[in-house]
Amino acid sequence: MLKQLLRTATIGASFLAMQSCWAATDITFYYPIAVGGPITKILDGYVAEFEKANPDIVVKPVYTGSYQDTTAKALTAAKAGTPPTIAVLLSTDMFTMIDNDLVVPFDDLAKTAEQKALLQAFYPAFMANSMTGGKTWGIPFQRSTVVQYWNKDAFKAAGLDPDKAPASWDELVSMGQKLTLKDASGKVTQWGVQIPSSGFPYWLFQSLATEAGATLASPDGKKTFFDDPKVVEAAQFFRDLSVKDKVMPEGITQWGTTPEDFFQKKIAMMWTTTGNLTNVKAHAGFNFGVAPLPAKMRGGSPTGGGNLYIFKKATPEQQEAAFKFVQFLTTPERAADWGIATGYVATRPDAWETPKMKAYVASFPAAAVARDQLKDSVAELSTHDNERVTQGLNDALQAVLTGAKPADVALKQAQANAVRLLKSYQ
Amino acid sequence: MAGAHRQSGSVAGGTAPPAHRLAAPMQNWLMLLPALLFLVVFTIAPTIVTIIDSFWFTPHGAKAATFAGMAQYEALLADPIFWQALRNNLLYAAVTVPVSIILALAMALWTNGRIKGRAFMRLAFFLPTMLPMIGAANIWIYFYTADYGLIDQIGHLFGAGSHNWLGNPHTALGALMVVAIWKEAGFFMVFYLAALQQIPPSLIEAAQLEGANAWQTFWRVTLPLLMPTTLFVGVNALINSFRVVDQVISMTGGGPDNATSLLIFYVYQTAFSFWDTYYGATISTVLLLGLGLLSFLQFALFGRRVHYR
Numbered sequence: 001m002l003k004q005l006l007r008t009a010t011i012g013a014s015f016l017a018m019q020s021c022w023a024a025t026d027i028t029f030y031y032p033i034a035v036g037g038p039i040t041k042i043l044d045g046y047v048a049e050f051e052k053a054n055p056d057i058v059v060k061p062v063y064t065g066s067y068q069d070t071t072a073k074a075l076t077a078a079k080a081g082t083p084p085t086i087a088v089l090l091s092t093d094m095f096t097m098i099d100n101d102l103v104v105p106f107d108d109l110a111k112t113a114e115q116k117a118l119l120q121a122f123y124p125a126f127m128a129n130s131m132t133g134g135k136t137w138g139i140p141f142q143r144s145t146v147v148q149y150w151n152k153d154a155f156k157a158a159g160l161d162p163d164k165a166p167a168s169w170d171e172l173v174s175m176g177q178k179l180t181l182k183d184a185s186g187k188v189t190q191w192g193v194q195i196p197s198s199g200f201p202y203w204l205f206q207s208l209a210t211e212a213g214a215t216l217a218s219p220d221g222k223k224t225f226f227d228d229p230k231v232v233e234a235a236q237f238f239r240d241l242s243v244k245d246k247v248m249p250e251g252i253t254q255w256g257t258t259p260e261d262f263f264q265k266k267i268a269m270m271w272t273t274t275g276n277l278t279n280v281k282a283h284a285g286f287n288f289g290v291a292p293l294p295a296k297m298r299g300g301s302p303t304g305g306g307n308l309y310i311f312k313k314a315t316p317e318q319q320e321a322a323f324k325f326v327q328f329l330t331t332p333e334r335a336a337d338w339g340i341a342t343g344y345v346a347t348r349p350d351a352w353e354t355p356k357m358k359a360y361v362a363s364f365p366a367a368a369v370a371r372d373q374l375k376d377s378v379a380e381l382s383t384h385d386n387e388r389v390t391q392g393l394n395d396a397l398q399a400v401l402t403g404a405k406p407a408d409v410a411l412k413q414a415q416a417n418a419v420r421l422l423k424s425y426q
Numbered sequence: 427m428a429g430a431h432r433q434s435g436s437v438a439g440g441t442a443p444p445a446h447r448l449a450a451p452m453q454n455w456l457m458l459l460p461a462l463l464f465l466v467v468f469t470i471a472p473t474i475v476t477i478i479d480s481f482w483f484t485p486h487g488a489k490a491a492t493f494a495g496m497a498q499y500e501a502l503l504a505d506p507i508f509w510q511a512l513r514n515n516l517l518y519a520a521v522t523v524p525v526s527i528i529l530a531l532a533m534a535l536w537t538n539g540r541i542k543g544r545a546f547m548r549l550a551f552f553l554p555t556m557l558p559m560i561g562a563a564n565i566w567i568y569f570y571t572a573d574y575g576l577i578d579q580i581g582h583l584f585g586a587g588s589h590n591w592l593g594n595p596h597t598a599l600g601a602l603m604v605v606a607i608w609k610e611a612g613f614f615m616v617f618y619l620a621a622l623q624q625i626p627p628s629l630i631e632a633a634q635l636e637g638a639n640a641w642q643t644f645w646r647v648t649l650p651l652l653m654p655t656t657l658f659v660g661v662n663a664l665i666n667s668f669r670v671v672d673q674v675i676s677m678t679g680g681g682p683d684n685a686t687s688l689l690i691f692y693v694y695q696t697a698f699s700f701w702d703t704y705y706g707a708t709i710s711t712v713l714l715l716g717l718g719l720l721s722f723l724q725f726a727l728f729g730r731r732v733h734y735r
Contacts, residue, residue, distance in 0.1 A: 068698075068699060072698050075701065096701065099486055100486060100701075187587060187588065188588070197593075197682075198592075198593070198678070198679065198681060198682075199679045199681070249572060249588075249590060249593075250590065250593075251590040251593035251594045251682070252590070252592070252593030252594070252681060252682040253572075253590065253593055254567065254571070254592065254593070256567065257567065257568065257571050260568075260571070261571075264574050266572075266573050266574060385700070387699045387700050387701070388700040388702070391695070391699075391700070394681070395507075395681075395683045395684055396683075398595075398681050398682040398683040399682075399683040401682070402593075402594065402595050402682050402683065404595060404683060
């Protein structure tokens, strides 16, 4: 019995050894899931298609939880000496990945003209979080941006034009006041707008700061401008929406339940990611619209979402195979397909020219709003020691929104905190 | 217990030859080995590494770790978020531990009596314990939602206004505590139920013969006999209250403005979201010392009032 077992094992081992001689570059692919829909099924389909076209490459897709889990797993695996070959991580993780010496720039890997051209193929707004120091560290894959959704029926009931969302801050307030309804006892039954502020308020706040004409951080990720008067103005406006203009619920509102508040008609407008588009389309029991965010000095929103990164510790063969896989995942046709299936913004202009995407936009024009806003979009806040710097801003914003601190004091503290954390990177 | 001792004594001693007498400790160690091995690999070794790491600065990529001495501990003392997390955690423990113990005892006394639907009541009380925290937390987030959440809907019946329970720094921590108590009390009830069934009816009958009323019987007989269970439950509840992390992550993320940041959550945030793992080790070490001290005090002080039979 034992002998037989041993023999089987030996044969198995030598077979494996033989196989690895002629075959296959293995690459490991970590990916998170951050939106609804059958993501695993779609990606498994892409992998199967890719392996069919490239029989000498074996891709092992590994679902690794949320974005944060995926970053944690990639960093931990790297510390243990076995990082993935390729991973989808937040575009804002770029500096963290560089500082930990984990990833390689795509410029160093691009050999063919086609590969070099790929680096120029995407919307510049998405490349802002993918490049630093003249090198491209990430390739845009599942990217999003912030838009406003509005309840057309509620607009009609309030005597507003149901096809026109607020285009400026002033309109946001004046329309919001018409949309804020009270019952006989003075209790609010419907709020004008909700900009959720739990968890990562910095993202939606960055829209306000951008519109006020401010920039939150330098492109090299070494400086922040949290105490800029325009940033303070944006934070004050955020707070004023609930305490002065009284068009938004007070305190910290939940990111996760905001779409539900919208479906329940507790709020007439909401700001959230384009990634919620498919969800809203499926669950809103009323006519709704999607529009770019209202403007102050300018329009605008940060981008968000995940990029593809290739890891340093992989062999040159693996990196070459990984680059091929990146090329495969980001062709115009696949970018269009991925965008339609998930609600992410298709990452390159030519994806929007594909017949499939054209037909989709014709049937569902709201899908193109995010794309049209890209010309005004800015890089999502990202610095060295990113999570910690950002957390300082999150804390400051929540302190402002709950009335614990005045805007200028809170943001000055966040700025001092960021200066201290970034000192060693200057 | 005494009987068990006598029995094992007779196996080891008596007719066994002297050689076996020497081998007995060896045998004991061998029996312990598997558990000990796991303890060393998964508890003791990581603890030692954590303590060592707490004296270093976190390495970053090509930059190696540098020796920090006490610098990380000094940073900790000056870290306002650490102090806030500690304050939050002490408050969290001070409320959830006694309340869930008292509730557990009350529920156990009630469902121990001969009432209709006893099994159903016990199940109902125990049910929250069986739910995974992440699931329970997500249900409660909806309970706490302003206006159409369950809590506010009930409040509306009594004319209360709209409350943003998790979004207000004054109510957020309290809202978390309610969920913790709801989840823990049923679990501790099971221990009290088991203990109540261990109390010999003769003691209760004796008390009644002496003319003790229900309250005196409970206060003088039942409660003292439950003290070992209370100590056990108390230590567990206290340690649990300093181990909460999933609840914070899924309900508030520590917000608003760190109002619900608890110690382990702050350790998690520091180590796995800020990637300052060695500073995370510093906080862990302080937490470890604090909890060790607390358990020691609990055993030392409470121990006197606890009578094991």
